[in-house]
Amino acid sequence: MARKRKGLLLVVSGPAGVGKGTVNAMLMQRHPEIKMSVSVTTRAPRPGEIDGVHYFFRTKEEFDRMIEENAFLEYMHVFGMNYYGTPRSFVEAEREKGNHVILEIDVQGAMKVKEACPDAVMVFIAPPSLAILKSRLVGRGTETQESIDVRTATALNELKMLPQYDYMVINDVLEEAVGEMESILTSELLRTERNTTLIEKLTGGETI
Amino acid sequence: MARKRKGLLLVVSGPAGVGKGTVNAMLMQRHPEIKMSVSVTTRAPRPGEIDGVHYFFRTKEEFDRMIEENAFLEYMHVFGMNYYGTPRSFVEAEREKGNHVILEIDVQGAMKVKEACPDAVMVFIAPPSLAILKSRLVGRGTETQESIDVRTATALNELKMLPQYDYMVINDVLEEAVGEMESILTSELLRTERNTTLIEKLTGGETI
DSSP states (O other): OOOOOOOOEEEEEOOTTSOHHHHHHHHHHHOTTEEEOOEEEOSOOOTTOOBTTTEEEOOHHHHHHHHHTTOEEEEEOOTTSOOEEEEHHHHHHHHHTTOEEEEEOOHHHHHHHHHHOTTOEEEEEEOSOHHHHHHHHHHHSOSOHHHHHHHHHHHHHHHTTGGGSSEEEEOSSHHHHHHHHHHHHHHHHTBGGGOHHHHHHHHTTOOO | OOOOOOOOEEEEEOOTTSOHHHHHHHHHHHOTTEEEOOEEEOSOOOTTOOBTTTEEEOOHHHHHHHHHTTOEEEEEOOTTSOOEEEEHHHHHHHHHTTOEEEEEOOHHHHHHHHHHOTTOEEEEEEOSOHHHHHHHHHHHSOSOHHHHHHHHHHHHHHHTTGGGSSEEEEOSSHHHHHHHHHHHHHHHHTBGGGOHHHHHHHHTTOOO
């Protein structure tokens, strides 16, 4: 569709091991108009990391100023640790261009974004079962038994937040999950509340 | 997706000549799980019309009793005219089977259905412009100039009801419009509020 519409902010959460990174990567591969949100951090760049691509690297002073200026959709600010935040300006600039922004974030961060940006589309990627999620974590071969137990317990708590999201995509067959994400994007763009300008033009006799 | 979910009620409105019949017919051709709602009427069957397929043919007394029993999602009851109504039982029975029901209806009827059935998905099919709609009506070759003027004026009033709908599908390229309807169906089924049972199973340790 060539009709110019503001892009969407897609907030994507899901337990570790559910495959949300793979789903989002495939989605972005197919749709160049979908961008991954770039976070601001106070940690030092690792070799190869580029400012504005992997992260926006900022000092603690700069980060604090951004907080004061309400420049974040959400941020994590734990005493003695590095800070991380989602800059509002990046998200808004991409959306104004008509691009969609994916923000992969944990449930706590997601709830803050929902409050800061009520028109965000909230998607939870769920496993077909907790047992399958656990077996995927085991299958990675990189997690200790303790880490797997912790992650599975965390996953259950995350799943309990599902009703706070708009959509649930079950990552069973990857191809289907990606197709469902595409349907969510397509249909959300058709929501009448996202098309008030087009509707005004139409009732004013213009072609849209 | 094999996951059992309750089917959707898709309320579809749009001005005369916009092609909603064509969009819905193509949609049903592709998806046998989509059914057209069958109305109840007090008018006599025409040759070839089958009770329960084209309409449910009922007497005025039966119709009045159905009104009393709150058996309609909406009905039209104009003095001295035949009555028409949308029976709740047909819609609910199909949805319980997992089928989707399309209800093609004018904006007034649509608003009544929305009230009676708050989980209905409200879709408005719009033309790319009023001028294009008018030229389609002219192109039919079956309408008088007066009828075209009346329909165009009615169309404008209908378009003004667009914000009352959930989605706007512009029927410019038929294939695209049908694809958008498919995306709406797919994504609405993924809404968390339509999946409370699945969510309970998932958090209870079951496979969904």
